[in-house]
Amino acid sequence: MTKVDLNFVEGLTLEERADLVSGTDFWFTAKVTGMDPMLMTDGPSGLRKQVNVHSAMDQSIEAVCFPCSALTASSFDDAMLEKLGKNLGTAARAEKIGVLLGPGVNIKRSPLAGRNFEYFSEDPLLAGRMGTAYVKGVQSTGVGVSVKHFATNNREDQRFTNSSDVDERTLREIYLAQFERIVKLAHPATLMCSYNKLNGVQVSQNQHLLTHILRDEWGYQGLVMSDWGAVVDHVAAIKAGLDLEMPGKGDASKEEIVQAVKEGRLQESTLNRSALRVLKMAERYGYPTVAAPEYDMEAQHEFARQLADDSIVLLKNENKELPLNKDAKLAVIGELAEKPRFEGGGSSHVNAHRVVTPKEVMPQNASYAQGYRLDSDQPDDQLTKEALELAKNSDQVVVFAGFPEAMESEGFDKKSISLPANQNQLIDQLLAVNAHVTVVLQNGSAVEMPWEPKVPAIVETYLAGEAVGEATWDILSGQVNPSGKLSETFPVQLTDNPTYPTFGKDRRHEVYREGIFMGYRYYDAKKLAVRFPFGHGLSYTNFEYRNLAIKENSDDVEVSFDLANTGKQAGKEVAQIYVANHASQTVMPVDELRDFVKVELNPGETKHVALKLLRRAFAWYNAETATWEADNGKYEILVGSSSRDIRLCQEFELTIGTNPLGKITGETYVGELMENADAQIKQVIAEFQLTDVFEKFMSPELAPVFANIPLRSLTMADVDAKTVHELIQKLNELE
Ligand code: BGC
Numbered sequence: 087m088t089k090v091d092l093n094f095v096e097g098l099t100l101e102e103r104a105d106l107v108s109g110t111d112f113w114f115t116a117k118v119t120g121m122d123p124m125l126m127t128d129g130p131s132g133l134r135k136q137v138n139v140h141s142a143m144d145q146s147i148e149a150v151c152f153p154c155s156a157l158t159a160s161s162f163d164d165a166m167l168e169k170l171g172k173n174l175g176t177a178a179r180a181e182k183i184g185v186l187l188g189p190g191v192n193i194k195r196s197p198l199a200g201r202n203f204e205y206f207s208e209d210p211l212l213a214g215r216m217g218t219a220y221v222k223g224v225q226s227t228g229v230g231v232s233v234k235h236f237a238t239n240n241r242e243d244q245r246f247t248n249s250s251d252v253d254e255r256t257l258r259e260i261y262l263a264q265f266e267r268i269v270k271l272a273h274p275a276t277l278m279c280s281y282n283k284l285n286g287v288q289v290s291q292n293q294h295l296l297t298h299i300l301r302d303e304w305g306y307q308g309l310v311m312s313d314w315g316a317v318v319d320h321v322a323a324i325k326a327g328l329d330l331e332m333p334g335k336g337d338a339s340k341e342e343i344v345q346a347v348k349e350g351r352l353q354e355s356t357l358n359r360s361a362l363r364v365l366k367m368a369e370r371y372g373y374p375t376v377a378a379p380e381y382d383m384e385a386q387h388e389f390a391r392q393l394a395d396d397s398i399v400l401l402k403n404e405n406k407e408l409p410l411n412k413d414a415k416l417a418v419i420g421e422l423a424e425k426p427r428f429e430g431g432g433s434s435h436v437n438a439h440r441v442v443t444p445k446e447v448m449p450q451n452a453s454y455a456q457g458y459r460l461d462s463d464q465p466d467d468q469l470t471k472e473a474l475e476l477a478k479n480s481d482q483v484v485v486f487a488g489f490p491e492a493m494e495s496e497g498f499d500k501k502s503i504s505l506p507a508n509q510n511q512l513i514d515q516l517l518a519v520n521a522h523v524t525v526v527l528q529n530g531s532a533v534e535m536p537w538e539p540k541v542p543a544i545v546e547t548y549l550a551g552e553a554v555g556e557a558t559w560d561i562l563s564g565q566v567n568p569s570g571k572l573s574e575t576f577p578v579q580l581t582d583n584p585t586y587p588t589f590g591k592d593r594r595h596e597v598y599r600e601g602i603f604m605g606y607r608y609y610d611a612k613k614l615a616v617r618f619p620f621g622h623g624l625s626y627t628n629f630e631y632r633n634l635a636i637k638e639n640s641d642d643v644e645v646s647f648d649l650a651n652t653g654k655q656a657g658k659e660v661a662q663i664y665v666a667n668h669a670s671q672t673v674m675p676v677d678e679l680r681d682f683v684k685v686e687l688n689p690g691e692t693k694h695v696a697l698k699l700l701r702r703a704f705a706w707y708n709a710e711t712a713t714w715e716a717d718n719g720k721y722e723i724l725v726g727s728s729s730r731d732i733r734l735c736q737e738f739e740l741t742i743g744t745n746p747l748g749k750i751t752g753e754t755y756v757g758e759l760m761e762n763a764d765a766q767i768k769q770v771i772a773e774f775q776l777t778d779v780f781e782k783f784m785s786p787e788l789a790p791v792f793a794n795i796p797l798r799s800l801t802m803a804d805v806d807a808k809t810v811h812e813l814i815q816k817l818n819e820l821e
Contacts, residue, residue: 171223432496
């Protein structure tokens with residue numbers, strides 16, 4: 087039974103209420119009469135609870151380190167993300183943690199962004215689906231989450247002060263859509279507002295975001311906390327919709343609120359509203375007296391391995407270089423095999439329970455050479471020599487490469503996405519002595535691969551968590567058939583990225599000039615070659631797509647097809663459904679991911695896949711009318727194995743949306759009107775005896791010029807102004 091309500095809040099002293107809206111220290115909410123404090127800790131890939139729970143930066147407890155979100159998103163597997171959430175929630179409960187500070191669902195706008203490893207994708211649908219599953223998983227255990235960092239915290243440099251300047255359509259379609267999905271479908275206990283400014287207004291004080299969009303439009307009922315140190319003006323923040331400042335500033339936090347209430351700068355009802363949300367959270371998720379349930383860390387380690395198995399991406403596999411030949415003499419090269427990068431730096435850093443390195447569990451027929459030093463980007467002659475000697479005398483070579491820890495972390499952005507020079511050089515040298523080279527990558531985000539055309543096999547493992555060694559060999563040996571797909575585009579070079587000219591260039595403003603053309607939406611519109619496209623990932627078996635069928639219902643569109651495993655091995659395929667809008671009168675991406683499904687198939691097996699696309703899958707955000715609009719007219723559904731490997735496509739006509747013409751005005755063009763003219767519109771034109779005029783204008787000879795005349799200028803073609811006015815009026819009366 088809940089004891090916390092407005093009466094309870096009003097029974098507290100002003101000081102107590104003021105206390106509640108700031109953390110007592112780094113990790114706890116305040117204790118007030120009748121309510122104990124609640125503990126929260128990071129983070130997305132494992133628990134970062136401090137040994138001394140009240141300290142800001144202590145050693146954290148031992149915890150299982152799961153793969154980073156860049157890798158887990160590559161699973162495209164909602165069920166696995168939900169299990170990840172359950173594992174984290176179970177561990178959090180055992181540690182008496184009320185709220186887990188994650189997942190981070192910001193969009194990967196630039197591959198340079200320092201925190202990309204902690205985020206899911208460049209695509210909001212994928213980020214939203216993964217986030218929703220994760221949140222449902224955690225919260226099913228009775229632990230709350232804090233979905234972060236709301237919103238547009240897409241760079242690390244100057245993250246406390248920089249303004250993300252984004253137009254409203256881009257904001258809604260690309261940078262908020264994943265938050266919206268999670269809020270509406272998974273009901274997260276809390277959201278964490280980001281450090282930055284949005285269009286010039288500090289996010290912690292941004293009423294448009296924290297109240298108008300989040301609460302009024304999306305109906306969010308939970309609590310909004312600040313990122314650590316994101317509050318500039320606490321009173322302004324509470325007024326704008328922030329509930330909890332983290333961490334607190336000690337007595338100063340309380341005093342500023344008490345003072346503001348006394349001086350009438352903050353209404354008590356506004357303070358009470360936030361205090362109530364904090365209490366409700368503490369009541370629901372704080373349980374310091376409950377005995378900790380047991381949990382099995384080894385079982386969680388095994389899950390971390392399965393999750394990495396399900397997510398690692400086989401980028402390239404020419405002439406079946408992989409799986410490795412069991413009888414071959416194998417060279418394992420690269421310091422990352424011995425000192426793997428398996429987790430990211432910053433607040434998500436976990437004191438890992440049991441790290442298994444690739445070197446420790448390499449097959450018996452393998453020999454190891456360090457090859458390069460991680461603490462330098464200069465080649466080491468002796469190490470190079472040993473590695474080349476080993477490669478020369480081996481049948482196959484596996485070289486581990488990636489970004490060293492110093493290059494990639496929360497708190498700063500990267501300067502480049504190329505591997506350290508010593509690693510690139512070594513890969514080239516290895517290729518000169520042995521053609522059978524597999525590159526295994528450990529990195530938090532997209533990387534340049536100048537050597538790609540010469541390398542037969544490449545495996546992307548991102549930061550694979552503490553079971554990195556086991557999972558890597560599961561894939562290389564073929565014990566597990568890879569099924570991960572890239573959740574981001576790998577450009578040929580950094581300069582191809584649409585944000586390259588602007589990203590991180592201005593200390594005060596990050597201007598999202600590329601708008602909605604970000605990630606694959608840009609590369610596809612430009613028809614630009616990429617190293618590996620969004621959604622790409624290979625398998626050791628083959629899949630065939632057949633029999634696409636599309637059916638429009640009264641409020642959704644049904645898409646169905648058959649997926650067959652035509653190879654000799656069981657495997658999983660991520661079938662991706664993209665929608666191309668050919669109807670809109672506005673700027674649209676070539677196509678956009680609107681659904682996906684991961685299907686497991688035995689050799690020779692075929693499964694029928696059927697899914698429903700809701701109206702929103704066809705909609706774009708009209709900033710002028712502040713609504714999501716779905717245009718009626720021609721669309722194409724594309725079903726494929728990646729964004730650039732489309733296997734089936736079919737056009738269809740959408741009728742459950744709205745007429746793309748919108749309101750007809752004097753500024754509607756003749757061509758526009760006629761291209762969208764249905765029987766009713768034609769009838770009205772006939773009533774005004776203008777059929778001949780319009781037909782003449784649309785004739786092949788005249789259309790190039792006359793289709794391009796707005797209705798108000800029909801007067802130039804001898805139609806009097808009164809008729810034009812009445813015609814427009816009549817057309818707008820149509821259903
Ligand atoms: C990070 C958050 C994190 C918090 C607490 C901040 O610096 O941005 O993601 O949850 O610290 O560690």
